[in-house]
Amino acid sequence: QLQLQESGPGLVKPSETLSLTCTVSGGSISSSSYYWGWIRQPPGKGLEWIGSIYYSGSTYYNPSLKSRVTISVDTSKNQFSLKLSSVTAADTAVYYCSNILTGYTDVWGKGTTVTVSS
């Protein structure tokens, strides 16, 4: 059974880079069946798709975040990662990693809260 787990710092200072990793278990990140993605949810608000990656490294980024986002994959560790640069308080959110089938997500990580504050 596919499971995903986010990890990374819960507190990031303004202007610094947020870095999170998602570890995939119960399946291979190199599966041709999935893309892998990051989605976030600010406190009390809705869901925002950040970006997606295929095991080959092919990426899609939300145009609204593209200049600050990098998503990468490490097939040897069965992990993929998110980097978001120049963060502000507006980047405070619960960050979820997920699989992506033909565009929808059927497995989500539990989410990790990231607060941007000095």
Added chain:
Amino acid sequence: EIVMTQSPATLSVSPGERATLSCRASQSVSSNLAWYQQKPGQAPRLLIYGASTRATGIPARFSGSGSGTEFTLTISSLQSEDFAVYYCQQYNNWLPFTFGPGTKVDIK
């Protein structure tokens, strides 16, 4: 970007009653629409994909319909565990995927 809207923002329903939630896309998304349920402190859970296909393990009281720009999620007889926030998401356009703002279903 395809903008998704949902109505109503809040729906107050008594247990056992039927709930009808609406989702509208700013342009056609064909049948590339999913519905998710989210409870407080939890990750969203996939309910419906392809506008009308129930995900694995989802009870038959959940049904989806629509295509193009107008979609509906119906919960035929609300159970206590169904009180939650429901989001629609289009995946016809990958740049970007977009979610609706959500409909909160609460107890009347």
